[in-house]
Amino acid sequence: SPQPTPKAQYTLTYASPYPPTHPFSRADTAWMKQVEKDSGGRIAFKPFWAGSLISSDMSISEIRHGLADIGLITPIYTRGGVHLQRAQAGFYGGVKTMEDQVTIYDCLVPRFPQLSAELSGLHVLAVQGGNFPGLMTRNRPVRTLADLKGLRLRTQTDSIDVLRALGADPVNMPMAEVYSALAKGVIDGVVAPADTIKSLHFSEVAHYFTTLRLSRGGYPARAMSDQTWRRLSPDLQQVLEQSKPKWEAELNANNARAEKAGLAFAKDHGVQIIPLPAADQARFDALYNRFALVQARQLNAMGIDGEPVFRAAQAHIASGQTRCTKEDKHD
Amino acid sequence: MLAGGIPIGIGLMLAGLGGMAILISPEAALIKGGVVSYEVISKYELGVLPLFLLMAHICFAAGASRDFFAVAARFVGHRRGGLALASIGGCAGFGAISGSSLATVATISSVALPEMRKAGYHPGFAAGALAAGGTLGSLVPPSGALIVFGIIAEQSIGKLFAASLIPVATQAISYLVTIILLCAFNPALGPASTRAPWSERLRALGRIADIVALITFVIGGLMIGWFTPTEAASVGVIASLGLLALRGGFTLAALREAVHATLRTAGMIYVIIIGAMLFATFISITGITEAMSGAVVGLHASPVMAIVVMTLVLLLLGSFLDGVALMLLTTPIFLPIAEALGYSPIWFGIFLVRTMELGFVHPPLGLNIYVLQGVAKDLSLGTIFRGVIPFLCADFLHLAAIIAFPAMALWLPKAMGA
Amino acid sequence: MRPAEETKRPESGARRLLRNAAYAMGATGLGLGAASDGIAVAGRHLGLHLLGSIEITQGAIVLLGAGGMLYATLEGHHASVHMVTQRLSQATSARLARVMAGVSALVFLAIAAGSIWLGAEMWGGFEQTELLHIPIRWLRALWEMVALAIAALFARQALFGNAGEQP
Numbered sequence: 001s002p003q004p005t006p007k008a009q010y011t012l013t014y015a016s017p018y019p020p021t022h023p024f025s026r027a028d029t030a031w032m033k034q035v036e037k038d039s040g041g042r043i044a045f046k047p048f049w050a051g052s053l054i055s056s057d058m059s060i061s062e063i064r065h066g067l068a069d070i071g072l073i074t075p076i077y078t079r080g081g082v083h084l085q086r087a088q089a090g091f092y093g094g095v096k097t098m099e100d101q102v103t104i105y106d107c108l109v110p111r112f113p114q115l116s117a118e119l120s121g122l123h124v125l126a127v128q129g130g131n132f133p134g135l136m137t138r139n140r141p142v143r144t145l146a147d148l149k150g151l152r153l154r155t156q157t158d159s160i161d162v163l164r165a166l167g168a169d170p171v172n173m174p175m176a177e178v179y180s181a182l183a184k185g186v187i188d189g190v191v192a193p194a195d196t197i198k199s200l201h202f203s204e205v206a207h208y209f210t211t212l213r214l215s216r217g218g219y220p221a222r223a224m225s226d227q228t229w230r231r232l233s234p235d236l237q238q239v240l241e242q243s244k245p246k247w248e249a250e251l252n253a254n255n256a257r258a259e260k261a262g263l264a265f266a267k268d269h270g271v272q273i274i275p276l277p278a279a280d281q282a283r284f285d286a287l288y289n290r291f292a293l294v295q296a297r298q299l300n301a302m303g304i305d306g307e308p309v310f311r312a313a314q315a316h317i318a319s320g321q322t323r324c325t326k327e328d329k330h331d
Numbered sequence: 332m333l334a335g336g337i338p339i340g341i342g343l344m345l346a347g348l349g350g351m352a353i354l355i356s357p358e359a360a361l362i363k364g365g366v367v368s369y370e371v372i373s374k375y376e377l378g379v380l381p382l383f384l385l386m387a388h389i390c391f392a393a394g395a396s397r398d399f400f401a402v403a404a405r406f407v408g409h410r411r412g413g414l415a416l417a418s419i420g421g422c423a424g425f426g427a428i429s430g431s432s433l434a435t436v437a438t439i440s441s442v443a444l445p446e447m448r449k450a451g452y453h454p455g456f457a458a459g460a461l462a463a464g465g466t467l468g469s470l471v472p473p474s475g476a477l478i479v480f481g482i483i484a485e486q487s488i489g490k491l492f493a494a495s496l497i498p499v500a501t502q503a504i505s506y507l508v509t510i511i512l513l514c515a516f517n518p519a520l521g522p523a524s525t526r527a528p529w530s531e532r533l534r535a536l537g538r539i540a541d542i543v544a545l546i547t548f549v550i551g552g553l554m555i556g557w558f559t560p561t562e563a564a565s566v567g568v569i570a571s572l573g574l575l576a577l578r579g580g581f582t583l584a585a586l587r588e589a590v591h592a593t594l595r596t597a598g599m600i601y602v603i604i605i606g607a608m609l610f611a612t613f614i615s616i617t618g619i620t621e622a623m624s625g626a627v628v629g630l631h632a633s634p635v636m637a638i639v640v641m642t643l644v645l646l647l648l649g650s651f652l653d654g655v656a657l658m659l660l661t662t663p664i665f666l667p668i669a670e671a672l673g674y675s676p677i678w679f680g681i682f683l684v685r686t687m688e689l690g691f692v693h694p695p696l697g698l699n700i701y702v703l704q705g706v707a708k709d710l711s712l713g714t715i716f717r718g719v720i721p722f723l724c725a726d727f728l729h730l731a732a733i734i735a736f737p738a739m740a741l742w743l744p745k746a747m748g749a
Numbered sequence: 750m751r752p753a754e755e756t757k758r759p760e761s762g763a764r765r766l767l768r769n770a771a772y773a774m775g776a777t778g779l780g781l782g783a784a785s786d787g788i789a790v791a792g793r794h795l796g797l798h799l800l801g802s803i804e805i806t807q808g809a810i811v812l813l814g815a816g817g818m819l820y821a822t823l824e825g826h827h828a829s830v831h832m833v834t835q836r837l838s839q840a841t842s843a844r845l846a847r848v849m850a851g852v853s854a855l856v857f858l859a860i861a862a863g864s865i866w867l868g869a870e871m872w873g874g875f876e877q878t879e880l881l882h883i884p885i886r887w888l889r890a891l892w893e894m895v896a897l898a899i900a901a902l903f904a905r906q907a908l909f910g911n912a913g914e915q916p
C-alpha cells in the first residue's frame with residue numbers, strides 16, 4: 001500500500017514513467033522497502049508509476065525543479081543538455097556484463113567532470129546497466145552478419161551507422177509501432193533486448209532471435225533533486241548513499257530475470273534462437289567501436305571533448321578489471 | 332469556472348496547475364506546464380489528428396462527402412435516421428484507419444454533421460450519434476488503446492484484437508438499433524426522404540467510384556502494410572488532394588478553406604488535450620485513484636459485484652482523465668484484482684477499453700463532445716450531451732452484456748486458436 | 750464565446766498580421782508533415798530510404814500545434830460551456846466573459862512562463878533530434894512566443910472586452 005507510515009520524518013515522492021510491474025519498477029520497489037527499513041522508518045515513500053507524475057524524456061528537468069523528490073531519469077533518451085551522458089553509453093563496445101557497465105561508468109565520473117556537470121541540480125542515487133539488445137527478425141533468420149544485407153530493421157540511433165555499413169536498411173520508428181510494423185512486414189526486424197520478446201509480444205509477429213549483442217553502457221538512472229537532498233539530515237543522506245549498490249544490484253537482477261524470462265518465453269512460443277558466431281560478434285564490436293569513435297569526436301561541435309572518454313572506457317574494457325584502477329582515478 | 336464560460340481546456344489547465352502549485356510547489360507546477368504543453372504539440376501520435384482532419388476537409392471541398400451521403404441517402408435515406416446509420420458505418424471504417432476515438436469523431440463529424448443537418452436531422456441527435464460512433468475508433472483493430480493495454484498487462488495483442496471483434500460489432504449494432512428505435516418514436520429526429528429507384532441509386536454510386544477507390548487505397552494499404560497507421564494520415568491527405576484535382580476543385584480558395592477549418596479545430600483540440608493532461612497529473616497527485624481502488628478491494632464482494640463497482644470507479648475517473656492516462660493508472664491496480672476474481676486478462680482488456688470509451692462521451696469531461704462542439708460551434712454542449720444520452724443508455728446495456736457474457740470477448744480468440 | 754464575436758468587423762493591422770502568421774505556421778506544419786511522411790512512404794516502396802522523416806514530421810507538428818492554438822484563439826474557437834451565461838443579461842454576461850478572459854490570460858501566462866523557464870535552461874544544451882539534428886530550442890522558442898501571444902490576446906479581451914479586438 002502506498003500509504004506512508006504516520007511516524008515517518010520524511011515522506012519522499014518517487015516517480016517513474018514505467019508501470020509498477022516493469023522489471024525496473026520491481027527493483028525500485030525493493031529499494032524503497034530497503035530504505036524504509038534501513039532508516040528505521042524515518043523515511044517513507046509515496047510512489048507514482050506509469051508517468052502519472054513525471055514524463056519519460058523530460059524527467060531530468062522535472063526532478064530538478066522538485067516535481068518529484070526522487071525519480072527515474074534516462075539521459076540516454078534525453079535530447080538536450082546531457083550529450084556526453086548520452087554518447088558515453090555508446091562507448092562500451094565489447095563490454096561483457098551489466099555489472100561491468102555500472103563499474104566503468106563509476107570509474108569515468110571522477111575523471112570527466114562534464115558527466116556530473118550535465119546533471120547539476122540532481123543527486124544520483126543509482127547507476128544502471130542494461131540487457132544487451134539482440135536482433136529479432138520476422139521470417140528471415142540472421143545466422144551471420146552477411147544475412148543482414150537488405151533487411152529493414154528498426155533500431156536505436158547509436159547503431160544506425162553500423163547496421164548500414166553491414167548492408168542493412170535501418171529505420172527509426174516509435175517502439176509502439178514496431179509490433180504492427182512487424183506483423184505487416186513494414187520492417188523485417190527490430191534490434192531489441194530479449195525481454196521485449198515477452199513484454200512487447202514480438203514472438204507473435206517475428207520468428208527468429210539472433211543473439212547478436214549490441215554493447216551498451218551504464219548511465220545514471222535514478223536521481224533525487226538537490227533541494228530534497230539538502231533537506232535530509234546527514235545520517236539519512238548516508239542511508240541513501242549506502243543503498244546505492246543495493247539498488248544497482250536489484251536493477252541488474254531484475255533485468256537479468258526479465259531477459260531470462262524473455263528467452264524462455266521465446267522458446268515456448270516457437271521463436272528460433274540463433275547464436276551469432278564469435279568471429280562475427282567480434283567483427284561487429286570492432287565496427288561498432290569505429291563508429292562510436294566518430295560519435296565521440298562529433299561531440300566537439302558542442303564543446304565537449306568526447307574522445308578521451310571513449311578511450312578511457314575502452315581501456316577499462318580491454319584491461320578486464322572489475323574495479324577502477326589507480327590510473328583511472330587520478331589521471 | 333467552466334460554468335462561467337471559460338474555455339474548457341483552459342479551465343482544466345487552471346485546475347491542474349493550481350492543484351499542483353498547492354500540493355507540490357508553484358515552481359513544479361510551472362515547469363510541468365512547460366513540459367506538458369510542448370510534449371503535446373510535439374507528439375507524433377497526436378500530430379496525425381490534424382492531418383486526418385485536413386484529409387476530411389479536402390474531401391469535403393472536393394464534394395466527396397456530399398456525394399458519399401447522396402449515395403447513403405439514395406440507399407437508406409428513405410428509412411428514418413438512414414444517414415445516422417450510414418455515419419455509424421463511416422465511424423467504424425474510419426476507426427480502423429486512425430485507431431483513435433478523437434480522430435474518428437473529429438474527421439467523420441466534420442463530414443457527416445453538415446450533411447445530416449442539411450437533410451433536416453435534429454442537430455442534437457446527429458451529434459449524439461457521431462459522438463457515440465466515434466468511440467468505435469478505440470476498440471476497432473488496430474486499436475491503439477488495446478496495444479497499450481497489451482504492453483502494460485503483458486497480454487497477446489493478436490488475441491486482444493480477435494477478442495475485440497464481437498464486442499465492437501455488437502457495439503456498432505447497438506448504436507444502429509438505438510437510432511432505429513429513436514427515429515421510430517420520434518420521426519422528426521431523422522426525417523426520411525422519398526425512396527430512390529435503383530437506376531438513380533446506381534447513378535449516384537457511379538459518382539463516388541473515385542472516393543471508394545481512395546478509401547480502399549487507404550484501408551487496403553494499411554492492412555497490407557504499405558504504410559503505418561500514423562503514415563496513413565499523410566498518405567490520405569495526398570490522396571485526397573489527388574481526388575480534389577481529379578474533380579476539378581483544386582483551387583487556392585478551396586485549399587485555404589480546408590486549412591482554415593483544420594487549424595481552428597486542431598488548435599481547439601490541442602488546448603483541451605494540454606488541459607486534460609495537466610489535470611490528470613493533478614488528479615494522480617491527490618491519490619484519488621489509489622483510494623478508489625482500495626475501496627474496491629475493501630469490499631470483498633462477489634466477482635460480478637466487484638466488477639460493477641470497478642466499472643463505476645472507472646466511469647468516475649474516466650470523467651476526469653483521458654483514455655490512455657486512465658488505462659496506465661488503473662491497469663496495474665485493477666488487473667490483479669480481476670485476475671484474482673477469476674476473470675481472464677484478455678476479457679479485462681476489452682472491458683477496460685470499452686469502459687474507457689464511455690469516458691469520451693459522458694459529462695463532465697467527454698473529449699468527443701468537446702471536439703464535436705468545435706466542429707459545430709453553433710451547437711451548445713448541452714444540446715450535444717442531451718443527444719448523447721440515448722446512446723449512453725445503449726452503451727450501458729452493451730457494457731452490462733460484456734460483463735454478463737465474457738464469452739463475447741473470449742469465444743473468438745479461442746475459436747481462432749490464437 | 751458568443752457567436753456575436755464571430756461577426757466580421759475590420760481587424761487591426763497587428764491582429765491581421767498575427768492571424769496571417771498563425772495561419773502560415775499551421776499551414777506550413779500541415780504541408781511539411783504530410784509531405785515528409787508521404788515522401789518517406791513513396792521512397793520506401795522505391796527502395797530508397799529516407800531516414801529521419803519522422804523527425805521532420807515531428808518538427809512540422811510543433812508548427813501545426815502552435816499555429817493551430819493561436820489561430821483557434823484568434824478565431825474565438827475554443828470549446829466552452831454556455832449553460833449559465835446564456836441565462837444572464839447581456840451586460841452581466843459580457844462582464845463575466847471579460848473576467849474569464851482575464852483568467853485565461855493568466856493561465857496562458859503561466860504556461861508561457863513555465864515554457865520559457867524550461868526553454869532558457871535548455872537553450873545552451875544543444876537540444877536536437879537524433880538523426881537530422883534539427884535544433885529543438887527554436888521550436889521551443891516558437892511555442893513560448895505563441896503562448897505569450899495567446900495570453901496577450903486574452904488579456905486584451907479582458908481589458909477592452911470584445912471591442913478590444915477592433916481598436
Ligand code: NA
Nearest residue numbers: 426430471473
Ligand atoms: Na482502431
Ligand code: NA
Nearest residue numbers: 649650690696
Ligand atoms: Na473522459
